Amino acid sequence: MATFNLNVNGKKQAVDVDPETPVLWVLRDHLDLVGTKFGCGMAQCGACTIHIDGTATRSCILPVSSVGDQKITTIEGLSEKGDHPVQKAWLEHDVPQCGYCQAGQIMSAAALLKENPTPTDEQIETAMNGNICRCGTYVRIKAAVKTASKNLNA
Amino acid sequence: MTAIKTSIGRRSFLKTSALAGGGMMLSFSWLAGCKPPDETVALPKEWFELNGYLKIGDNGLVTIMSPNPEIGQNVKTSMPMLVAEELDVDWKNVIVEQAPLNTTIFTRQLAGGSQSISQGWKSLRMAGATAKRMLREAAAKAWQVSVDEVTTEASMLYHKASGKSASYGEMASAAAKIEVPKEVELKNNSDFKIIGTSRNNVDGQKIVTGQPLFGLDYRKEGMLIAMIAHPPAFGMKLKSVDDSQARSMPGIKDVFTIKTYPEEYALQWCDVDSFPELVVVVGNTTWQVMNARKALKLEWEQFSDHELTSSTFWGSTVKIKVPGGLENSAQHAKVMAEFSAKGGNVVRKDGNPEAVFKKAAKVVERSYSAPFLAHNTMEPMNFFANVTDEMAELVGPIQTPEFMEKSVAAILNLPLEKIDIQMTRQGGGFGRRLYGHFLVEAALISKKIKAPVKLVYTREDDMSFGVYRPAYHALYRAALDENNNLIAFHVKAGGIPESPLFANRFPAGAVDNYLAESWTASSNISVGAFRAPASNFIAGAEQSFLDEVAEAAGKDPIQFRLDLLDRALNKPVGEKNDYEAKRLAGVLELVRSKSNWGLETPNIHRGVSAYFCHDSYVAHVIDLKVESGKPRVEKVHCAVDCGIVVNPIAATNLVEGGSVDGIGHAMYSGLTFTNGTPDQTNFNKYRLIRHKEAPKAIDVHFVESDVDPTGLGEPPFPPVIGALANALYKATGKRHYQQPYLGEGITLG
Ligand code: FES
Ligand code: FES
Numbered sequence: 001m002a003t004f005n006l007n008v009n010g011k012k013q014a015v016d017v018d019p020e021t022p023v024l025w026v027l028r029d030h031l032d033l034v035g036t037k038f039g040c041g042m043a044q045c046g047a048c049t050i051h052i053d054g055t056a057t058r059s060c061i062l063p064v065s066s067v068g069d070q071k072i073t074t075i076e077g078l079s080e081k082g083d084h085p086v087q088k089a090w091l092e093h094d095v096p097q098c099g100y101c102q103a104g105q106i107m108s109a110a111a112l113l114k115e116n117p118t119p120t121d122e123q124i125e126t127a128m129n130g131n132i133c134r135c136g137t138y139v140r141i142k143a144a145v146k147t148a149s150k151n152l153n154a
Numbered sequence: 155m156t157a158i159k160t161s162i163g164r165r166s167f168l169k170t171s172a173l174a175g176g177g178m179m180l181s182f183s184w185l186a187g188c189k190p191p192d193e194t195v196a197l198p199k200e201w202f203e204l205n206g207y208l209k210i211g212d213n214g215l216v217t218i219m220s221p222n223p224e225i226g227q228n229v230k231t232s233m234p235m236l237v238a239e240e241l242d243v244d245w246k247n248v249i250v251e252q253a254p255l256n257t258t259i260f261t262r263q264l265a266g267g268s269q270s271i272s273q274g275w276k277s278l279r280m281a282g283a284t285a286k287r288m289l290r291e292a293a294a295k296a297w298q299v300s301v302d303e304v305t306t307e308a309s310m311l312y313h314k315a316s317g318k319s320a321s322y323g324e325m326a327s328a329a330a331k332i333e334v335p336k337e338v339e340l341k342n343n344s345d346f347k348i349i350g351t352s353r354n355n356v357d358g359q360k361i362v363t364g365q366p367l368f369g370l371d372y373r374k375e376g377m378l379i380a381m382i383a384h385p386p387a388f389g390m391k392l393k394s395v396d397d398s399q400a401r402s403m404p405g406i407k408d409v410f411t412i413k414t415y416p417e418e419y420a421l422q423w424c425d426v427d428s429f430p431e432l433v434v435v436v437g438n439t440t441w442q443v444m445n446a447r448k449a450l451k452l453e454w455e456q457f458s459d460h461e462l463t464s465s466t467f468w469g470s471t472v473k474i475k476v477p478g479g480l481e482n483s484a485q486h487a488k489v490m491a492e493f494s495a496k497g498g499n500v501v502r503k504d505g506n507p508e509a510v511f512k513k514a515a516k517v518v519e520r521s522y523s524a525p526f527l528a529h530n531t532m533e534p535m536n537f538f539a540n541v542t543d544e545m546a547e548l549v550g551p552i553q554t555p556e557f558m559e560k561s562v563a564a565i566l567n568l569p570l571e572k573i574d575i576q577m578t579r580q581g582g583g584f585g586r587r588l589y590g591h592f593l594v595e596a597a598l599i600s601k602k603i604k605a606p607v608k609l610v611y612t613r614e615d616d617m618s619f620g621v622y623r624p625a626y627h628a629l630y631r632a633a634l635d636e637n638n639n640l641i642a643f644h645v646k647a648g649g650i651p652e653s654p655l656f657a658n659r660f661p662a663g664a665v666d667n668y669l670a671e672s673w674t675a676s677s678n679i680s681v682g683a684f685r686a687p688a689s690n691f692i693a694g695a696e697q698s699f700l701d702e703v704a705e706a707a708g709k710d711p712i713q714f715r716l717d718l719l720d721r722a723l724n725k726p727v728g729e730k731n732d733y734e735a736k737r738l739a740g741v742l743e744l745v746r747s748k749s750n751w752g753l754e755t756p757n758i759h760r761g762v763s764a765y766f767c768h769d770s771y772v773a774h775v776i777d778l779k780v781e782s783g784k785p786r787v788e789k790v791h792c793a794v795d796c797g798i799v800v801n802p803i804a805a806t807n808l809v810e811g812g813s814v815d816g817i818g819h820a821m822y823s824g825l826t827f828t829n830g831t832p833d834q835t836n837f838n839k840y841r842l843i844r845h846k847e848a849p850k851a852i853d854v855h856f857v858e859s860d861v862d863p864t865g866l867g868e869p870p871f872p873p874v875i876g877a878l879a880n881a882l883y884k885a886t887g888k889r890h891y892q893q894p895y896l897g898e899g900i901t902l903g
Pocket of ligand 2 (some may be wrong): 096097098099100101102132133134135136137532581582
């Protein structure tokens with residue numbers, strides 16, 4: 001066990017855990033931030049995507065000891081009022097079916113648009129390829145990313 | 155308008171009561187409308203346990219309980235829409251809550267078979283209409299006017315002649331005192347204001363902001379985390395446990411074994427007994443428990459042939475032979491080929507197929523197969539349990555709460571009323587959460603550890619536990635005469651361990667000489683319903699085959715099918731055909747016109763398919779484009795007849811999702827076995843379709859219809875597989891007979 005001082009969604013949080021604990025489980029079990037989902041535990045499905053200093057990262061294989069003072073952003077902290085352009089676009093397109101994968105999809109999309117505000121279809125597909133949706137909402141996700149891109153640049 | 159009775163005999167399906175603090179509550183047995191009003195049938199008392207309700211607060215806010223499990227099929231939005239429609243409320247004043255389970259028999263509080271909407275269609279509307287009628291009566295009484303003169307609109311009551319008006323909220327308390335009417339009128343379809351309009355997912359905001367909604371998100375003070383270890387292979391059972399190291403690891407509370415089903419317990423169809431004894435690790439946090447489980451030293455041994463007795467979904471008892479031994483996929487393929495070479499059980503025979511095949515000018519014969527599939531809901535199996543000597547509180551994602559309530563009551567030896575099952579939103583179902591062994595396991599673990607506990611499956615646990623889509627095989631033969639007419643048709647289908655045959659579906663009824671045979675081969679690998687059970691294979695096989703027969707006959711594949719459907723409509727063969735030829739033809743015609751079928755576009759390769767299952771009709775045309783040697787689905791054109799479309803935006807989403815899911819599974823997914831052990835236990839090896847492989851566009855068209863609505867969770871999945879296979883043939887010149895097609899050297903995108 002060791003104490004880690006994390007910066008999560010702009011708040012300082014101290015946790016006392018095994019240094020190997022993946023950030024996913026620190027968030028879910030210790031900080032009660034359950035918006036970040038568990039899907040595979042081996043960086044294959046994207047359900048656990050968070051931002052580390054703005055970069056989309058799979059939290060299920062990220063040991064808490066490796067984070068240091070980098071900023072962690074989770075779906076709960078993506079926007080204060082749940083009105084990030086990506087979140088708004090997701091609602092506009094009524095993207096979710098079961099909804100389980102969507103936090104990860106949204107975090108991947110938000111990171112993509114930050115880096116590249118006007119991605120092509122191909123760039124969207126490439127950036128989102130690590131996020132699986134068993135419900136098959138891919139077509140809507142792409143449309144929502146484009147809407148978010150348009151609104152961001154309006 | 156149609157009148158609908160709100161009672162059978164003297165018993166009403168609805169109960170009214172006043173809300174504390176003002177307002178009315180109308181409880182209803184939402185199933186009422188789907189049972190035949192036959193008074194000769196003795197009705198069990200549970201019938202009258204009311205399990206849905208709507209509340210109208212004195213502030214005008216309407217709360218509607220959504221009775222059915224939400225697994226992504228959007229019933230939590232679309233079912234309350236039915237209530238709101240007849241109630242004439244403003245949708246923005248409606249709050250939707252998930253109803254807990256509180257009835258035991260004769261309910262259909264179940265997500266399965268794409269039935270939720272069709273079964274709730276009358277009963278949910280009746281509930282809304284009843285509340286509205288009572289509000290109108292209350293207003294008529296208050297205003298001293300005839301109830302016929304009281305009209306409603308958007309949560310308001312009006313008396314036009316006197317200019318009086320009142321909101322539902324103002325009249326709700328008075329309405330609670332009105333006697334429940336014996337009969338109410340339902341609206342004409344043409345008067346619908348909410349049904350047929352798009353309403354966004356009621357949980358949308360919560361989903362996109364990551365609020366706790368799912369079973370895995372549930373927590374309670376003092377809750378522990380549990381994981382199980384099950385045998386690494388089907389055909390094995392626990393031999394010995396060395397938990398000395400695991401026990402001493404940080405955060406670990408206990409390690410023990412559980413037997414899920416006691417010896418004398420009678421299995422239900424939704425119980426899963428492939429691994430009767432499990433090792434359990436309980437601790438403080440998920441990570442600690444995961445690590446401790448890795449430190450277990452477990453020995454396993456093979457079990458021998460045995461027999462299980464189980465009840466079926468319909469209540470009869472079956473004996474299931476469970477063979478011992480460790481199975482392999484290569485051996486499965488051999489077994490399927492052997493069974494297919496032998497005769498099966500004749501399920502249907504019309505005319506004299508044997509003789510006609512002998513004299514045919516041309517015979518086309520092809521075999522198709524598909525592997526086991528794991529459901530892979532994105533949210534792995536999990537359940538919360540808090541069991542004491544007196545009661546059991548269970549919270550989580552389950553598609554069959556009322557069945558599992560019975561299992562758990564019997565296993566814990568508690569009366570049904572002491573079992574409280576609450577349903578969370580579910581991160582996918584697809585049939586997997588019909589089988590609630592994980593709920594029973596959680597209950598047993600909580601009982602043993604005497605604490606609230608959440609059982610969590612990892613992806614590996616989930617993918618290797620079983621309850622798979624069976625492995626299937628189908629042999630088709632078609633006989634053509636010298637004028638290329640289809641004169642005989644033969645299907646022989648089977649699977650490990652279930653058959654995918656539907657003997658009475660198209661093209662049965664359209665061919666004079668028809669033979670359908672079925673076989674099954676036993677296995678110790680457990681299987682269960684998977685999105686559009688059996689149809690999920692047989693549709694693709696049949697629709698690929700028909701494409702090949704149409705080609706052999708030199709006919710356009712759509713016209714070929716339509717000609718057969720014409721025959722089935724006008725001069726059907728046999729009486730048991732269980733599809734409506736007209737509606738199946740209808741979706742084919744719609745997809746033909748919407749896709750501009752027949753129009754040749756350079757580098758666009760098209761395949762078509764149509765299928766009927768779960769009471770809905772779906773046809774697909776797939777446009778494939780080959781780019782740098784790789785095919786990519788450019789567009790899916792889809793025509794659907796599911797009767798009235800309750801919520802178009804959600805319906806379209808489901809059709810898109812089902813199409814993507816069907817393409818993905820046919821193309822990429824499959825579970826294989828080596829010595830009883832699944833070769834794929836996570837997404838590094840088990841392929842699900844991804845963004846780059848998904849269709850670029852999907853166009854969904856609904857047949858305009860006045861027919862009562864039917865479901866959409868399953869019907870779009872099966873046919874798209876045929877359309878994909880047929881388009882791949884056009885693109886590559888190669889027919890595909892074995893799923894996943896990826897194994898045949900092709901990827902999409
Ligand atoms: S849970 Fe991290 S990528 Fe799947
Ligand atoms: S919405 Fe269900 S997995 Fe994506």
